[in-house]
Amino acid sequence: MIPELGHLAMILALCMAIIQGTLPLIGAWRGDRLWMGLAQPAAWGQFAFLLFAFACLAQAFLADDFSVTYVAANSNSALPWYYKLSAVWGSHEGSLLLWALILGGWTFAVSVLSRQLPEDMLARVLGVMGLISIGFLAFLIVTSNPFERLLPQAPADGRDLNPLLQDFGLVVHPPMLYMGYVGFSVAFAFAIAALLGGRLDAAWARWSRPWTLVAWTFLGIGIVLGSWWAYYELGWGGWWFWDPVENASLMPWLVGTALLHSLAVTEKRGLFKSWTVLLAIAAFSLSLLGTFLVRSGVLTSVHAFATDPERGVFILAFLLLVVGGSLTLFALRAPVVKSRIGFALRSRESLLLVNNLILVVATATILLGTLYPLLLDALSGTKLSVGPPYFNTLFLPLMALLMFTLAVGVLLRWKDTPLQWLLGMLIPVLLASVALGMLASLWFDDFYWSVLAVSLLAAWVILAGLRDLLGKIRHKSVLQGLRSLTPSYWGMQLAHAGVAICALGIVLSTQQNVERDLRMAPGDVLELSGYRFGFEGTTHAEGPNYVSDKASIRVSKEEGSEVAVLHPEKRLYLVQRMPMTEAGIDAGLTRDLYVALGEPLENGAWAVRVHIKPFVRWIWLGGLLMACGGALAASDQRYRVKVKTGVRAALGMSNRGVQA
Structure with a gap:
């Protein structure tokens, strides 16, 4: 019943x-x-x-x-x-x-x-x-x-x-991801409503911005949780595989990031109105595209839910209706609401526009790499795989350029910035960043240009944020100056620091990763990068719906001090008869020790994979800092105005926007 x-x-x-x-x-x-x-x-x-x-x-x-x-x-x-x-x-x-x-x-x-x-x-x-x-x-x-x-x-x-x-990660990951996906429908609805009413102005941007911030925050948390789950649950020691469904969540997040910055310009200066609407449409359309990819049966992935083509046709028709209808409305209404205000080359507006273009181009490269193999297969039957080399070659340089412009944009002023003043702000930051980048790259035994570059860029972003912070409080006492800054400003600083920390984690964990695949029997010891991994054997264990072989691997420093005892597992789920690997991980701020069991061999031996992954936790720490920055910015008091004041301000700004 x-x-x-x-x-x-x-x-x-x-x-x-x-x-x-x-x-x-x-x-x-x-x-x-x-x-x-x-x-x-x-x-x-x-x-x-x-x-x-x-x-x-x-x-x-x-x-x-x-x-x-x-x-x-x-x-x-x-x-x-x-x-x-x-x-x-x-x-x-x-x-x-x-x-x-x-x-x-x-x-x-x-x-x-x-x-x-x-x-x-x-x-x-x-x-x-x-x-x-x-x-x-x-x-x-x-x-x-x-x-x-x-x-x-x-x-x-x-x-x-x-x-x-x-797994616990999959208990919380989908709801967080859906909160972000669906949250962009609010920004989309505000954009379409503004087009229908001819009220595309600063007031519309102020109404839409906190909802977009919250959706972007949830989507970021969902992506971080998914990356974390892939790292420890799949047993490969990786955290991102450029899987089409992973890409489906990253694309709306990138466009949502561009939308947040564009909304700030529309709210502050009344610029980029049409562009902001396009980004709102694109963010939600990409969320619907992710729904289509996961549920259409057009791809095979550990993340995919359905393989029924009839369902895929329904979603594709709905996607085309939403995208086609919204773009048609935009084409009809955009000439009425377009911006007529100019901006200087050396202004925050111009750098935010560059920021938007980089993010959109990065999204386009991912979209092409994700959809092209599917289209080629559908049209000609040709099977083509687009893997990490394509995405890394195109996406990573764009992100490096984004980090460079990010720091410059923080220091630029609205409307116009004197060149001499800007150079006076940037040159000390640049020199300090070069020095810190060199020191960081020399800290490791092996030199990599990518490590030097990301260390320099991370220092560039963080030091530029600190320089801007000092400039805002220089005429006040420290405590008074810090209290005068808004949650929106602190959210920006936190999110930008998260970008730098996440970038460091990505490059350092990839370039400095050490791994070994070997056969280990009870009593065998592996010496790797200053650690000793001693295999002590396996024991049989039973869970509520599975049986497992659980290994004990004692890890110590070369001088003899014990670090941890890891317990990787090989599970067999009894109903579906499906084997699963549960990695044993000793987590740390600067490194992870990661051990996974492969297949059992003769005489109690096992195939074992051992990783030492430096700074891998910084990837998720940076992602969480970005999400916290978004939540902090959304809590800004100026988004919560009294009803009567809000109506009067909205109507007044709307009238001025139509006249403009």
Whole structure:
């Protein structure tokens, strides 16, 4: 009975979405306040029904209701309860319901927290989000119903959750990623609503910016969690593989980064209006593209959910409708709202434009490398693999250029910057960066130009941020000066420092990585880069739904002091008969010791892979600093104005924007 109630709740949520996506938009067009007022209660009703439907599916998993097809295919009675809960979004149907629920949650949040918006603007924003919900809910109900029954021959037990997904990282990674993906729908809705109302101005950018910051933050956290999961769960010692589905999450994050900077220019100077709208459309379109890649069956990946081409056709049609419709509206309205204000070459605006172009070109290179093999296969049947050499050759130089311009842009002023003043700020930073870069590269035994370059660029970014900070507080006491700076400014500084730290982690862990693949029997010792790895043998262990061979590897310094005892495992999941590797890791701020078991050999010996990965934790530390910077910037008080003040300011700025 509960699954049927969940199915009914999805249908009622679709009815609410149809009301939300049609009547408020018609009301805004006709100036009908009654119809515009339907947007908020419809959004609340849709979210409530989706929350109930999700709870029904979760209850089916926790109660081991194997008469539900989706539960039987993705759970097992021996599965721990927390993996049963994460199995709700562990495959296609449930993940799509989670997506729809998060979209309903974002819509609910906008309806509650954006009441300072003019009534017609809020109606348009919620109406556009309702239209998006219609597409996803129709897809969910028609092609991907998670409540479909297996009656009358219900199995006694389930097929179990994919062992790759039985991990804490996959409990939290998908919800974070979806919060980011779906969050860009808010920026998209604001952009489309602004085009429909002809109100593309600084007020629109101020309304949209905090929502974009929060979505960008969640997506960044999701990517970091996915990278961390790939590092320790797949047993290869890697953290990024340029997998098409990994690329699908990186592309909207890059465009979202460009969007944040473009929104800042639109808010501060009234520039880049049309460009900002295009970026908002692109960020959400790339999120939909990621949905298509994961659920269409066009690629094979550990991240992919579905292999049914019919579902892929539905999503592709929806993607083309969203992208085509929004670009058509943009083409019709852009001449009315384009910027007519100029800017100087030596200004923050110009460097932010360069920043945007670099990010867009980087996204285009990833998009080409991801889609070209799929298109070539579809058109000619030719199989082509585009791997890390392509992406590293094109993407990494663009990121180096981005880091260079990032530091210059921080020190530039709005409107115009005197050349002599700028050189006086940059030259000391440059000299100090060169010195620190040289020292850092000499610290390692082997010299690499890439290590020198990334050390110099990281110092360049961080020292430029410190120079700007000192310039802002130089006429005040230190405490007073620091207190006078806004959360938005501190968020920028934190995010830029995160970029530098992440870049250091990427290059150092890649260039300075040491690894060995060898046969080890009990009593064997490997000496590697100042560490001794002693293999003490394996013991048999049993988990709730698997059996494993767990090794003990004692690690010590060459002089004899013990560092850690690592316990890599080779597991066999009993239902699916699928082997999995669980790496043994001793984590540290400056290095990771990483050991993974391969296949068992004769006489108690095993194939063993040993890595020493310097500074690999800095990759995720930098990513988390960027996410914290986004969250801090979104908390800025100026985004939370009183209702009456916000309406007066928005309407006033709107009138000035139309006149401009």
